[in-house]
Amino acid sequence: MLPPVHLVVGYICYAAYTRWSRGEAPRGWPALAAVVGAALPDLLDKPLYAAGVLPVGRAIGHSLLFAIPVSVVVWVVARRRDRDLLGVAFAIGLLSHVATDVPWHLLSGDYHELGFLLWPVTHMPEYTGTKPLGTVGGLEVTTLWLEGIVVVAGVTLWWRDGRPGLREIRSVLPI
Incomplete structure (x- = not known):
């Protein structure tokens, strides 16, 4: 999956x-925490x-041997600071990244590429x-097609949700 698609997922x-x-x-800071977790x-x-x-x-960042302990540590630190939702959001983002790198390999039969887990x-x-997924009307459908659909759906959802995180980014950056 392309890196920007992971942010949307x-x-x-x-x-x-x-x-x-x-x-x-979603609210602003937790939405950003989810996106940061997904980018990590x-x-x-x-x-x-x-x-x-x-x-x-x-390798490292995509391994469950990294992702699970980091998710737990971030959640514990966030909880101690009464920011439980930030820890949960980060963990959801990070674990969604690892999880969404799996289906393409399963669909294409490239099981040996799951070693990153x-x-x-x-x-x-x-x-x-x-990965090629098949042919529709003589046109090869690849994972990029599905990723495009995910991006459009995710950006539409984010926009409909009021663009959470945008105000927070603007409050930190001089834009």
Whole structure:
């Protein structure tokens, strides 16, 4: 999945959680925490891969051996500061990133590429990229098509929710 799509999925998952648990749309800071959590695996792994430190672009940040403990630590720290929702939002974002990297491999039958889930215990081969999903009317449908649909749906939801997080970003940055 392309990195920006993970941000959208993190928001969608957190929005679903807030509607289910609280009956309301997401609020600003927790929505941002979900997006930051969703960004973390790529912010960690991609630069380390580009610098030649990691053998692949899905390693530390994409491993459940990293994601679960970090989610717990962030949640505990947030809870101690009476900011439980920030910790929950971050964990939802981070874990949604790892979880949404799985289906493309399952659909394409590239099960060996799931090694990132328990890296470094399991081997992670180089990621082979966009996966073909089939043909519709003579046109090849790939994972990029589905990712495009997810982005449009997620941005539409965020807009409909009142663009949570935008005001908070503007309050911190001089824009």
